[in-house]
Amino acid sequence: MSWTVFFVAIFSSMLINNVVLIRFLGVCPFIGVSKKTTSAVGMSVAVMFVMVIASLVSYLLYYLVLVPLNIEYVQTIAFVLIIASLVQLVEMFIKKASKKLYKSLGVYLPLITTNCAILGVAVANISEDFAAQYGTFPGLAVAVTTAFGAALGFGLIMLAFSTIRERLEAATIPEAWKGVPVALITAGIMALAFAGLGGIV
Amino acid sequence: MAQAKAKASNKKKDLGYLANLTKGFIKENPIFTFMLGLCPALAVTGTVETALGMGILVIFVLVSSNIVVSLIKGFIPPEVKIPSYIVIISTFVTIVGLLTEAYAPALHESLGIFIPLIVVNCLILGRAESFASKNNILNSAIDGLGMGLGFLGAMVLIGFFREFFATGALAYGVYLPLGVEGSIVNLEWYLLSIAVFSGPAGGFLVIGLLLGLFNGISIMKRNKKERERQKMIEEKKRIALERKRQKAMESAGGNA
Numbered sequence: 001m002s003w004t005v006f007f008v009a010i011f012s013s014m015l016i017n018n019v020v021l022i023r024f025l026g027v028c029p030f031i032g033v034s035k036k037t038t039s040a041v042g043m044s045v046a047v048m049f050v051m052v053i054a055s056l057v058s059y060l061l062y063y064l065v066l067v068p069l070n071i072e073y074v075q076t077i078a079f080v081l082i083i084a085s086l087v088q089l090v091e092m093f094i095k096k097a098s099k100k101l102y103k104s105l106g107v108y109l110p111l112i113t114t115n116c117a118i119l120g121v122a123v124a125n126i127s128e129d130f131a132a133q134y135g136t137f138p139g140l141a142v143a144v145t146t147a148f149g150a151a152l153g154f155g156l157i158m159l160a161f162s163t164i165r166e167r168l169e170a171a172t173i174p175e176a177w178k179g180v181p182v183a184l185i186t187a188g189i190m191a192l193a194f195a196g197l198g199g200i201v
Numbered sequence: 202m203a204q205a206k207a208k209a210s211n212k213k214k215d216l217g218y219l220a221n222l223t224k225g226f227i228k229e230n231p232i233f234t235f236m237l238g239l240c241p242a243l244a245v246t247g248t249v250e251t252a253l254g255m256g257i258l259v260i261f262v263l264v265s266s267n268i269v270v271s272l273i274k275g276f277i278p279p280e281v282k283i284p285s286y287i288v289i290i291s292t293f294v295t296i297v298g299l300l301t302e303a304y305a306p307a308l309h310e311s312l313g314i315f316i317p318l319i320v321v322n323c324l325i326l327g328r329a330e331s332f333a334s335k336n337n338i339l340n341s342a343i344d345g346l347g348m349g350l351g352f353l354g355a356m357v358l359i360g361f362f363r364e365f366f367a368t369g370a371l372a373y374g375v376y377l378p379l380g381v382e383g384s385i386v387n388l389e390w391y392l393l394s395i396a397v398f399s400g401p402a403g404g405f406l407v408i409g410l411l412l413g414l415f416n417g418i419s420i421m422k423r424n425k426k427e428r429e430r431q432k433m434i435e436e437k438k439r440i441a442l443e444r445k446r447q448k449a450m451e452s453a454g455g456n457a
Binding site: 022028031077079080084085113119127175183188189191195 | 243284287292320401405409410
């Protein structure tokens with residue numbers, strides 16, 4: 001396994017299969033928390049944090065516990081519980097470790113439990129079957145890299161979209177299109193641009 | 202007398218059930234009013250049939266999780282409310298996933314990752330938290346059914362536009378075991394079809410355009426009401442003024 005695998009994993013999950021615009025995961029925070037750039041960046045950092053840890057833990061749980069016990073069908077329940085408790089844990093840890101970080105990320109952490117990007121990436125990592133391609137532990141590295149790339153892609157889109165929306169606030173828009181409708185159409189145009197990247201890797 | 206009273210209250214209750222059922226259709230539509238459950242609304246509405254299939258799965262999960270949550274609402278301590286709701290919901294999602302894999306494999310294939318993701322559909326957790334945990338079983342089930350039908354309707358509407366613009370046909374891909382082969386409506390408009398609408402960008406565009414349209418309609422209605430109100434106020438003012446004038450004339454006449 002060469003280093004290009006990791007490069008391809010980051011590049012493809014960040015730009016080509018972008019979580020929000022191509023795979024439609026995490027659209028709720030994408031529309032809900034993108035009115036201001038500062039809150040969009042805060043949300044992206046929190047998502048990045050939880051997504052990488054959740055992928056790591058869920059991968060280990062699947063291959064070290066569920067597969068030996070032959071109970072792969074409880075995957076959904078197990079992953080959701082892991083993510084919910086992980087979010088709680090991360091929240092407690094940040095609260096103890098750094099008051100400043102807690103103040104800026106604290107409000108976004110409970111929202112992450114119902115963020116489908118986290119569960120989606122964790123489930124996709126299993127269904128992509130990295131373990132069969134590279135072996136269980138190298139596969140873990142690829143899965144975590146993919147999750148990191150996906151989180152980077154989420155952050156990139158959140159940043160770009162929130163700056164566009166800040167400008168849209170000042171623009172003159174017909175009353176019926178103000179707010180969410182025009183934001184969705186903007187997102188559609190962004191998705192068109194990203195669809196052009198398809199097929200590079 | 203008492204019977205009539207009971208009858209009246211019964212009627213009132215029936216009306217309550219009906220209102221409970223229909224509130225999710227338009228007034229509190231989960232997708233177009235609250236923007237809940239946008240991820241599946243964008244991802245699996247490429248064709249009418251996948252949208253319909255997703256809607257049916259969501260109705261099943263929503264109704265059953267609402268019933269169970271309202272059954273055990275007294276036993277759950279408030280600290281672990283959300284995790285226990287999530288466990289209930291994901292149990293039903295697992296059941297639904299296994300059932301579709303067995304009886305509608307084409308649908309399972311095309312919905313893919315979005316079947317396990319029903320768990321994190323904010324609509325279901327939201328109804329469990331805000332409605333089923335406070336109401337009785339029957340009301341919760343009806344609420345789940347109404348909200349689910351509203352979700353299904355919105356999904357099918359989006360799917361209809363996307364599939365029609367992208368292929369010029371309806372029910373082009375067959376995913377549900379309904380016994381229908383091939384397309385139901387085919388206008389042979391493939392030369393005019395816009396392939397973008399079946400892709401990711403089309404989902405955002407169609408939902409944005411539909412939302413704008415609905416906003417426009419509600420704004421027009423509001424303006425019309427406002428104008429009518431203004432007219433009525435003016436009319437009343439005019440009548441009052443006339444009356445005043447008449448009175449003044451009368452009193453002036455009396456003096457003379």
